[in-house]
Amino acid sequence: MCNTCGCNVTAGNRHLLFQQPQKKTVTAISVLSNLLKHNDQQAQLNRAKLDAHGILAINLMSSPGSGKTALLEATIQRLKDKFRIAVIEGDLETENDAERIRAQGVPAYQITTGTACHLDAHLTQHALEHLNLSEIDLLFIENVGNLVCPASFDLGHHRNVTLLSVTEGDDKPAKYPVMFRAADLMLITKTDLLPYLDDFSPAKAERCQRALASDVPIFALSSRSGEGLATWLQWLENEVSQHKLRVQQNQTLQPRVQQDGHKSHRQPPEIRFRPV
Numbered sequence: 001m002c003n004t005c006g007c008n009v010t011a012g013n014r015h016l017l018f019q020q021p022q023k024k025t026v027t028a029i030s031v032l033s034n035l036l037k038h039n040d041q042q043a044q045l046n047r048a049k050l051d052a053h054g055i056l057a058i059n060l061m062s063s064p065g066s067g068k069t070a071l072l073e074a075t076i077q078r079l080k081d082k083f084r085i086a087v088i089e090g091d092l093e094t095e096n097d098a099e100r101i102r103a104q105g106v107p108a109y110q111i112t113t114g115t116a117c118h119l120d121a122h123l124t125q126h127a128l129e130h131l132n133l134s135e136i137d138l139l140f141i142e143n144v145g146n147l148v149c150p151a152s153f154d155l156g157h158h159r160n161v162t163l164l165s166v167t168e169g170d171d172k173p174a175k176y177p178v179m180f181r182a183a184d185l186m187l188i189t190k191t192d193l194l195p196y197l198d199d200f201s202p203a204k205a206e207r208c209q210r211a212l213a214s215d216v217p218i219f220a221l222s223s224r225s226g227e228g229l230a231t232w233l234q235w236l237e238n239e240v241s242q243h244k245l246r247v248q249q250n251q252t253l254q255p256r257v258q259q260d261g262h263k264s265h266r267q268p269p270e271i272r273f274r275p276v
Contacts, residue, residue: 039153042121046128046156051252053133056243057141058236059155059255061179062163063172064145067189067223069097071163071232072140074223076104078233083137083240088127090119090144097142107131118149121156138240147172151182151257158253159184159239166190166200173208180209182256185217185235192222 050057060068069089076085087108089097098110109127111119124141131139141157143150151160162183164172167190173180180186186209188202206218217235221228246252 039121042125043154043156046121046124047158047252047254049128049133050139050156050158051247053136054244054247055133055136055139056159056240057139057155057157058159058161058239059141059143059150059157060161060163061143061147061150061182062145062165063147063168066145066163066165066168068142068145068163069100070223071187071189071221072101072142073104074226074229075140075233075236076101076106078229079138079236080104080106082237084135085138085140086131086136088119088124088131088139088141090123090142092116092144107136113144117144117146118153119143119155120153124155124157138236147176147179151179154255154257157255158243160255161185161187163187163189164205166193166197166202168200170200170202170205171208173205173212173214177212181212181214183209183214183216184256185219186214187232188218188220190222190224191220191227192225 047057060071062068072087079085085106087098087101087106089095089101089108089110091097091110091112092114093112095110095112098108101108109130111123111127113119113123119141139157141155160182162180162185164170164180164186166188169175173186188205191202194200194202202220209216209218219228219231219235221232223229243253
């Protein structure tokens, strides 16, 4: 987690470390709190910019290998004639995922975070500067693969979609409640593998999600076979339509940023002493 690995500091917000008031006593907690404060302020600016262009921004979150990029490829193939789509990709290194998205004929900007295990609002701001917002209806932000930290950072987006692959444990919502509480929609992915994975129960995964007092929709689908994609696509179409109505009424939509996770990122890195 960020309070031990230090990934609160990213290429997007590192400059803020040098903006602490010189006459104040600077502590680790005050520095981290300042970074989060600036993150939330930048997120509001990002969202206002997206709203001004009528863009719905969806943050995709999951563990690595759950099928986020494959889902985007399948979604783009089916919706690119209906909506103008763009993607922001987040990974520690490489442009592999952005190249896969560009091969589908839509713009994609790759953020490489280096060591940071999540995106933040400042990194997102930089990415938005490289996209033509006047030519986008639907923006996907594929967050760094991680089931903890991404749920605690507002990027300026509107909806969180959390993926759970059948190749993972069906109790993941119980083990990672901060992440799954942040979901506005939960997708159970790679369902074409269920005949070979008798230890994953979609029903148990749903029970674990509902035990978090979560009433969000849960869809099961396979990007490879196409099974279940129609329900996901319909959800997206409804969300885009509803967002355009909100924008016309000068309203917006806030994501479910998790305050429990937010608090943990205000704590200083843990110091461990090695016995002599």
